[in-house]
Amino acid sequence: MPRVSQDHLDARRRQILDGARTCFARFGYEGATVRRLEEATGLSRGAIFHHFRDKESLFLALAEDEARRMADVVAEQGLVQVMRDLLAAPAGQDHPADWLGTRLEVSRRLRTDPEFRGRWAERSEALTEATRQRLQRQREAGNLRDDIDVKVLTAFLELVLEGLVSHLAMGLPADDLEPVLDLVEESVRRHRRGVEVSD
């Protein structure tokens, strides 16, 4: 019997992740039962949990995927662009906001389960690091305000991203947020000095 090829394993893993993402987005973390995961992936529980230890691992792998995709956009275009992309995502059956909602659903668990939080934090670290590096390059290029530590600017952008994720996941109106993101971008970008208002 031929050994299962790496390509085949990767494709199978991808199939599981894609199905699981849809399933989590649709039913939430708690609602994504093993039976529903089987239906969404088209695979048996045996096959699913051969690739992922448990539901938590599957969820965290998706979070890692997402952080990596965002980190790629950050490296090229910055974290505000990630936010603009989230805003522009078309509504639909598999809307990103449904997945974002699942992320929020686990927030209590993140808070109360230090091991889970540790595994989550590890995965989001990639995004923080990409943001910090991008801002550092922008500073060196003279595009960034230079009176505030890059760490603070990174934390600021991440806090706004968290707000946006929460906002979209709750289905609150988002059509007025474009100018807010402009303000966020401007707040970190150029060097500014306080000037008194003069009429």
Add this chain to the structure above:
Amino acid sequence: MPRVSQDHLDARRRQILDGARTCFARFGYEGATVRRLEEATGLSRGAIFHHFRDKESLFLALAEDEARRMADVVAEQGLVQVMRDLLAAPAGQDHPADWLGTRLEVSRRLRTDPEFRGRWAERSEALTEATRQRLQRQREAGNLRDDIDVKVLTAFLELVLEGLVSHLAMGLPADDLEPVLDLVEESVRRHRRGVEVSD
């Protein structure tokens, strides 16, 4: 038999809300069963649901309470102060972050249940309105930047608040957020003009 006085009704209502808040914070929205709500409030389900139609109404009354408390702070000191207060809240058994986590837990429901979202939005409107009015007064006093619409500044501050709520609810490290809030405050407060960096 004497009629139950309004004071008595108010006190009873208060007792239910306080107990329910602790219960939601501790067990989450789904985990706050009727039995646990009875234990936390010291009252029977009959008494509880005499005052509140159902669990959802109880939860929304708490959200309304919270929005009103925040709106009071906003009127006097602004929305950034609300955020500073959240940051400064002492950790403990009944930490506000646990309640905030419950808020996030219902985010999927907010997204998928328009009636629930409508009732929620009604309750948070008080906070938005208080923020807008405060910013308007600050603008008239010359303390606010005047190149950006008050609506945009309001939405910006609310987005950061949502990010902070999410951050705290997830138990992420928050000891580096004080300078971030300084930046947020500065971004709306004074009028600034872009100035080229000169060494």
